[in-house]
Amino acid sequence: MTVVAKSSLIGKRIPKMDAPEKAAGKTRYVQDINLPGQLIGKILRTDRVHARIVSIDTAAAKALPGVYAVLTAADIPKRGLGVNKDNPPLKGDKVRTIRDEIAAVAAETEEIALEALKLIKVVYEDLPILADPRQSTQPGAPVIQDAKPDNIAMTFDYAHGDVAQGEKESDVVVESEFYLHYVTHCCMGVSGIIADFEPTSGNLTLYSNTQVPFLHKREFSEVLGMDPGRIRIIQPPIGGGFGSKLDIYPFEPIAVYLAKAARRPVKLVFTREEEFLASPTRQPALCRLRSGAKKDGTLTFRAVDILLDNGGYTSWGATIPFVMMQTFSSLYRVPHCLFHTKAVYSNNPYAGSFRGYGNLQATFTVEQHMDMLAEKLGLDPLAIRMKNAQESGEVTGQGMVFTSCGFKECLTTAASRSDFARKFTDYAQQQSKPGNKKRGIGLAAMIHVGGGAKIYPSDGCGTILKMDDFGHVTIMTGASEIGQGSETVLAQLVCEELGLPLDAVSVVNNDTEVTPWDVGVHASRTTFIAGNSAIGAARKAKDKILNAAAKVTNMTADQLEMRGGFVVRAADGEMVMPLPKLLRSLHFSDKAELVMTTHYYEPSSVHQDKKFMGNVSATYAWAAQICEIEVDTDTGIVTLEKVTAAHDVGRVLNRMGLEGQIEGGIVMGQGYALTEDLMVRQGKVLNPGFRDYKLVTAPEIPEMDISFIESMDGEGPQGAKGVGEAPAICMAAAIANAIHNATGVRLTRLPFSPENVYRALVTAKGGVVE
């Protein structure tokens, strides 16, 4: 008797399946793809912040040998991009931001294209610049978009309870104004696209780094006025997304229009400077937050008024209130909540979506207020959070349903592993002692969607599974691998169902022609949604296999199991038949069959109503992060020493991948808090390069202690939740709290650069910095 042991890949440390190719330099990014007959596209951008376009003369550019197409707004349909459809791919009337696209060229080589750009003559008439969003709605402010004469791009109003009543019941109230700055995604792979029309059908293939291939089909069809069924999106491995590739941006239709005009494939790839100037940013915000609590720490109300600088055009940045309000309304039990946000036009750059999607900004404010309330009440930061923390089974004022919630375990785990209570007290006591090196520890917590976010009529994902005659499985999933490790997790989940080793599964996920629908990579949804979809397809395959095995073994399907590449007897693991043999017997029988299955998974979450009420995600992720820092009060330099993180991940699927996600997120949050600053002054970007824009690099990465809370979500794949965005969210808040712990000074403006910190410390003591 041969017994096949039961084994599982769940929770193991599994290297990412796409890692070897990337490490070996074999990965072919959009930069590496070249189609026969391909031209190079380049965009002429304005050098003005706000100006009327008087004339554009492209005659010399068109006459340059090697130039195949020169386009201006006059050559393309007048359809705007983005959330408010206010961003024409090429600007014909006026320019509103420094990144604005005026003309585009397709030429045989990059050199010729750049030469052609130089030959284009634009005459402008300058307009007054609106650079401060606080001025946008003042009387007499320059109008940025004629369709919105009040300069208001978007407003969001949400409420539950009655904040006036909440305020009455409060023993303490704190109010602050917070400023959240510009940062940008800094993807290692810059933006790029190749547009290719089929010669006679006119069908369009896009090699695109988009994070949402299936939504892109629809969006491109609207922009281009063509049947979306005739648009195919091939997604090469992308060099980082982080939300920057959710929207459609001008360079993409520009490449398509160039390809159409030139009747040749056109490749358009940004330079690094262009990436800094013309890719989206994280949404800057000015938040006024008022919070109250009772003596015992019970929260009473929260009132928020936020001003978002929308820049010249409206992309996803303006919609971050969808996520922000969840933190205000539902991270803690808040009986009364009032939320108002206004996004106003200016002549500044515009923001897109960015990992965390407004939650870094919201958490920055809420989690500082938790410490401020605690301080006023004489409570410690952990206690006030435990007092108000959500638990499994709760339904929040906004209608969010917490089926699995490890929030309190996150808080206590992070606190105990970091020795938070003792250190917090010690460091506070050392504030007044002599010396310029002050240590501090700070806690922040967060909630984020962990099972998708139904912002589209469907939040689902389809999977097609097929097996060859040798037991090799291919899953074609709608979900995209953009570096987050989803390919590996999906393969693990399929292996778990089918009792196979990891290398028996291939994941195909990069071509809308082949893969079924998925809403795209955002909202930390892929493991949860695509995972459930893959499991569904695998279970159907298992049914087919075990039923076939039952027929040839005189056992019933439920007496059988799949393990280690074999069909085995469930009771004792005795090997019944190697899987390949069974597959071939199925294939080569009279009623020949292949194992091919399909599955579509749609989560039970709902589209929120007009009042923003509803359970938008199938589950929610929780985390607490504690930062230990040292502040040099002479220089303002803040050094992040250690991060203790505890995340409710539902269940650990790939421990290595999960650690990578958490570590990467922590570092991204660290950069947001301490070093990164896209300096926009009077509409101009002053530091479009890595010399002047400081990313966190290896030597600055802190010690990390990461714990996973396994709340075993009932609907999650093997109990897991999404965690892609979570680790970046708490960092700025935790560091702010740590700086306060170290110095007694509360910093409300990001980033905590040496200059900003130094100024704040001096100013707090009544000093003046010149």
Place this chain on the structure above:
Amino acid sequence: MTVVAKSSLIGKRIPKMDAPEKAAGKTRYVQDINLPGQLIGKILRTDRVHARIVSIDTAAAKALPGVYAVLTAADIPKRGLGVNKDNPPLKGDKVRTIRDEIAAVAAETEEIALEALKLIKVVYEDLPILADPRQSTQPGAPVIQDAKPDNIAMTFDYAHGDVAQGEKESDVVVESEFYLHYVTHCCMGVSGIIADFEPTSGNLTLYSNTQVPFLHKREFSEVLGMDPGRIRIIQPPIGGGFGSKLDIYPFEPIAVYLAKAARRPVKLVFTREEEFLASPTRQPALCRLRSGAKKDGTLTFRAVDILLDNGGYTSWGATIPFVMMQTFSSLYRVPHCLFHTKAVYSNNPYAGSFRGYGNLQATFTVEQHMDMLAEKLGLDPLAIRMKNAQESGEVTGQGMVFTSCGFKECLTTAASRSDFARKFTDYAQQQSKPGNKKRGIGLAAMIHVGGGAKIYPSDGCGTILKMDDFGHVTIMTGASEIGQGSETVLAQLVCEELGLPLDAVSVVNNDTEVTPWDVGVHASRTTFIAGNSAIGAARKAKDKILNAAAKVTNMTADQLEMRGGFVVRAADGEMVMPLPKLLRSLHFSDKAELVMTTHYYEPSSVHQDKKFMGNVSATYAWAAQICEIEVDTDTGIVTLEKVTAAHDVGRVLNRMGLEGQIEGGIVMGQGYALTEDLMVRQGKVLNPGFRDYKLVTAPEIPEMDISFIESMDGEGPQGAKGVGEAPAICMAAAIANAIHNATGVRLTRLPFSPENVYRALVTAKGGVVE
């Protein structure tokens, strides 16, 4: 009321879907694919015909900068390729043919690789050459393969009835010896492959022109000793196959071993000269045929003895008796049949499979004998064929079952459209008249498999179908498009089921990772087998759609129909709902669903038993072709003037594609008969280039009159049968019969080159040619 008219693409003239890309120069053949880090592989071939290898010195080649790997037989596993596993990728003991592979190099550039080949020193000891297969089994003949000391590679013996009895019942008997020469496929795209290992998993991807990707996975796994599930075959558009890419040939594993040794992707592409020297040929044969008939023309028996020159190694050429015997046993009703074939080793090139797979050779002999018997009996060629022709419902001595048979209609249609009877008589009467320009007309007919050939445990094909939210359909089919137009036919069949325009369907068919199993492109099977598979998947999709439509319309599914991209009321065509709207309502409903289906089709044909009995194909194709020629008796030049062809195609699916197949096949058969001749002398190929190997070109293409007989096969997709090989099969026989009609001389040796014809005409009159 909006009525959607019923429309159909079946029988229409549809340009091939891949034609625009090819015409526009956008198609990327294996030659155009370059992987990052790729090296160029080159093979050192011997310049001897038969020799022992004394030593190979690769030291200098290995030392050349830019060389990454140099391999000889000593470096690779000892596993032989081909039908008899007698062909090691690299030869270590001795060379047996002029094409033999001695060593291989992978280098940074082609120049360096070629330079390295020059530096390899091989010492040989010549062996006696065996160039005439008639000598192979003579005592004392040199032994080619030690494992087969009798030089017999393979034998085939088939019989039904009792030929002795048949001979007794005969009123006339004819016997002849026929010689069939070497030709080669002359694919416009030469052979090539790229082998690429994944860095850590060791999984292998092959960019291969193979016609049988799924069988290739298994065959490569045997050669390489690796799990076939870990081999992925990507098939770029191939520049012609015609059977030449059915087997695995030495260059393919050589490229893999080079990639393994160099740890880099290796691309190995033939030069045109190499393609002539080292790609397969059509199987040459020496056939002795004896046939008898009664006075009324009724056939009595047929006895065949064939000697196949197997060359130095055994590829598919040796197995053509599988197909040859069908023509001998079953083209006509033959009560007694005896078939013996022996394939013997020699030092000549070896043959692979080639469009028609032995049937050109068999038909050449059988169809001349039909004319010879008719002549002896004073019957006309049409009459004797009509007398013995198969009909629907017959089961032959070999067990072939004719469910649909338009053979007689083919014969009568071709005869009447070409005015055969009158011309045949006229031209015969003009033989003796003065003048050197003689006209002749000749008829030949054929049977060929039209619904696959079950030579493997399965002859089926899988299809996966998915629809997007906009009504665009992708089918992923196991079947390969290799220029035969299958992509277009499959799309048509799916459109017919789903009431869609052609451009609503994309066909994905080039990657074993994505597509389900199919046995490959051979045996004229793709339209029939893959067509039925695609229809199955489309019908399941239609069921899903009409059932969903039924739910929202208060009608039953069978009251609904799909037409022109709409769901309509079946009774009157009234538009009920656009398809995209229905698909989105299905997707965005509570019980969200996508339309994804899978189907596997396995034909009812059987694997023949050891006596070669059994119904090997799901249906059979029939044809009659009539050639009109002019012979210049002074020069031996035969000019093909007109071909009248009538083909039982079951049903016309794509009229334009079908005409293209027939026209191309006619020209290929014309080349086989008249101009093509791979001149092998003492084992050497004398004419490895298009200067000396004469393909038929545009000016020589005859007038063609093509008729389609629609026998509406009950099992065929929309009634269709396979027809890929059929049109090449009759040509040589029909031209031979026409030359006889023109000159009274029977030519039994191919090709009918001016020299051969002139010699034959002179010799027939007792003359001598020096």
